[in-house]
Amino acid sequence: MSLVLLTTKQSVNVPIQTPPTTNYAEEIGDKLQASDFTKKTIIALRAAGYSPDSTIGYLVESPTNQIMTIHLHSIDKIDKSTESEIQYIVNRIAKNNNLHNFIVNVQLVDVSLQ
Numbered sequence: 001m002s003l004v005l006l007t008t009k010q011s012v013n014v015p016i017q018t019p020p021t022t023n024y025a026e027e028i029g030d031k032l033q034a035s036d037f038t039k040k041t042i043i044a045l046r047a048a049g050y051s052p053d054s055t056i057g058y059l060v061e062s063p064t065n066q067i068m069t070i071h072l073h074s075i076d077k078i079d080k081s082t083e084s085e086i087q088y089i090v091n092r093i094a095k096n097n098n099l100h101n102f103i104v105n106v107q108l109v110d111v112s113l114q
Helices: 024-035 037-047 080-096
Strands: 057-062 065-073 103-108
Touching (some): 024 037, 065 080, 080 103
16 A cells, blocks of 8 residues: 655645455456356467466456466477467456456476476
8 A cells, every 4th residue: 555645735635545345356366266267268278289287376456467377388488479379368368258458477387397
């Protein structure tokens, strides 16, 4: 939470915002579960030829700051076209489920270390 102090010579009416009754992260968590978003995303990525883990990590602060982390196996490197394709797949599924777009963080998993 941040606090901003304004000092002016004229009186200023600043509307006071009350905190929402539900936390956005909780709200999006409910939406993700209700829509089977993670499952749909994993299935779509596998259909596109990728090998994601069976879990996806989420970090959600607000509708404009939603980050998901996807771990991929069986790929040597991630280039811009791979990132773009995965981003497109994720956001298409998000749109189809009435969710905001995600910032997708794709990470490679070295199976030789396991």
